[in-house]
Amino acid sequence: MDHSFKSSLSVVIPTYNEEGNIELLYTKLKETIAPLRLEAVEFIFVDDGSQDQSLQIIKKLAAKDTQVKYLSFSRNFGHQLALKAGLDHAKFQGVVSLDADLQHPVELIPEMINKWKSGADVVYSKRKDQGLPWFKRTSSKLFYRLVNSLSQVKLEDGVADFRLLDQKVIIALREYKESNLFIRGIIPSLGFKQEAIEYIPNERFAGETKYSFSKMIRFALTGITSLSAKPLYFSIYFGLFFAMLAFVYSIYAIYVFAFGYETVPGWTSIIASILLIGGIQLIMIGIIGVYLGKVFAQSKQRPHYIVEEKNILND
Ligand code: UDP
Ligand code: MG
Numbered sequence: 281m282d283h284s285f286k287s288s289l290s291v292v293i294p295t296y297n298e299e300g301n302i303e304l305l306y307t308k309l310k311e312t313i314a315p316l317r318l319e320a321v322e323f324i325f326v327d328d329g330s331q332d333q334s335l336q337i338i339k340k341l342a343a344k345d346t347q348v349k350y351l352s353f354s355r356n357f358g359h360q361l362a363l364k365a366g367l368d369h370a371k372f373q374g375v376v377s378l379d380a381d382l383q384h385p386v387e388l389i390p391e392m393i394n395k396w397k398s399g400a401d402v403v404y405s406k407r408k409d410q411g412l413p414w415f416k417r418t419s420s421k422l423f424y425r426l427v428n429s430l431s432q433v434k435l436e437d438g439v440a441d442f443r444l445l446d447q448k449v450i451i452a453l454r455e456y457k458e459s460n461l462f463i464r465g466i467i468p469s470l471g472f473k474q475e476a477i478e479y480i481p482n483e484r485f486a487g488e489t490k491y492s493f494s495k496m497i498r499f500a501l502t503g504i505t506s507l508s509a510k511p512l513y514f515s516i517y518f519g520l521f522f523a524m525l526a527f528v529y530s531i532y533a534i535y536v537f538a539f540g541y542e543t544v545p546g547w548t549s550i551i552a553s554i555l556l557i558g559g560i561q562l563i564m565i566g567i568i569g570v571y572l573g574k575v576f577a578q579s580k581q582r583p584h585y586i587v588e589e590k591n592i593l594n595d
Contacts, residue, residue: 286397288320289313290375291389292366294359294441295338296328298380300486302337306348308386316390324349324592325380326366329356342591351590359490360461360502361585363441367450369592376444382485384442391477392444401446401472407438408480423500427465431508435465439476443467459577459584462506505570512571515564522557 291309295302306323313321325338327350335352342348351365363377374396378384384405392403409417424437441463445453452470453463468474491499504511 286373286393287318288372288374289316289318289322289393290370290372291321291323292363292370292375292377293323293325293380294328294362294366294377295325295330295334295380296356296359296362296490297330297332297334298487299330299333299337301380301382302334302341304485305380305382305386306341308382309389312386312389316393320372321347322349322370322372322592323347324351324366324369326350326362327352328358328362329353349590349592351587351592354586354588357585358495359441360463363463364461365585365587367445367453369590370447370450373447374444375447375450378442379440381487383481383483384440385479385482388442388477388479389444395475395477396444396446399473400444400475401449402443402467402470402474404439404443404467404474404476406436406476406478407440408478409438419496423496423503426500427503427507430504430510431465435468435503436476439464442479446472448472458506458574459582460502460506460574461584462503465503465507501570505574509571511567514567518560518564522560 291313293305302325309323325348327335327338329352335350338348338350342350349369351369353362353365366377367375374393376389376392378386388405392405395403421437424435427435445467449467449470449472452472453466456466
């Protein structure tokens with residue numbers, strides 16, 4: 281068997297305020313990948329507008345080691361776009377993406393490469409639940425259940441952006457030009473030969489998680505609304521339900537009027553129904569607004585991210 285054409289590797293690392301992790305991650309990556317004797321390797325750090333010393337540290341590494349490439353954004357654009365930018369610039373045959381905080385075990389990369397060499401085009405990783413804090417575990421489970429019930433694509437719980445993609449998959453992915461890219465949802469729908477490996481995540485080595493509660497909610501909303509239009513149907517169902525309710529209630533009101541019962545000033549019921557219906561309308565307008573926002577963003581055709589500096593070409 282000759283698989284020697286699968287002999288070059290790009291590693292993409294979205295980095296946001298990770299000054300305490302970069303050097304160790306780099307050392308580990310070198311140690312793990314050097315023995316594989318690949319023909320060409322590059323490490324692409326995508327600095328997502330860090331405010332700490334991350335970029336300086338990356339540049340120092342790049343000055344010593346030509347395998348270290350970087351691009352830095354003009355501001356924080358978020359993890360998905362940092363990842364996208366890295367994938368856009370990755371030029372070798374296999375492309376591994378992983379987080380900078382050492383939660384994704386670097387030691388798994390050789391196994392990923394083996395699976396790739398024996399025919400897989402996508403080697404994705406599935407996190408085992410052990411060792412994660414309760415909140416993260418539960419919120420992540422909830423998120424996947426919600427996304428799956430609302431969209432056609434089936435996402436697996438615990439599958440994050442730690443994976444190996446063959447360059448041909450990346451070429452396919454580049455055709456997805458949506459501005460609100462949800463890479464995790466798109467990859468399973470691409471087809472190709474996909475295989476999984478399991479791992480137990482490490483603790484974040486240094487620094488704190490960049491996913492605050494509000495960022496997680498936004499991430500969930502992006503996921504749901506970029507994979508499906510189902511939530512838009514909610515308004516129709518809600519609307520039908522309340523139209524029925526209103527119909528029944530008006531029959532009752534007419535009955536009361538016609539048979540001359542005493543009509544009490546029904547303040548409470550009026551206020552209650554106004555609030556209820558008002559609330560539901562606001563939710564529905566919100567849902568429509570999210571989609572409209574996406575159409576708006578897309579129609580402007582703005583760049584997805586702005587690169588301020590780089591030592592790498594994309595062609
Ligand atoms: N990250 C990024 N931009 C952001 C937030 C995070 O590039 O706006 C990077 C971060 O540096 C890390 C990865 O995305 O390499 C995952 O972030 P984090 O570890 O904070 O997420 P968690 O593991 O807590 O889900
Ligand atoms: Mg992390």
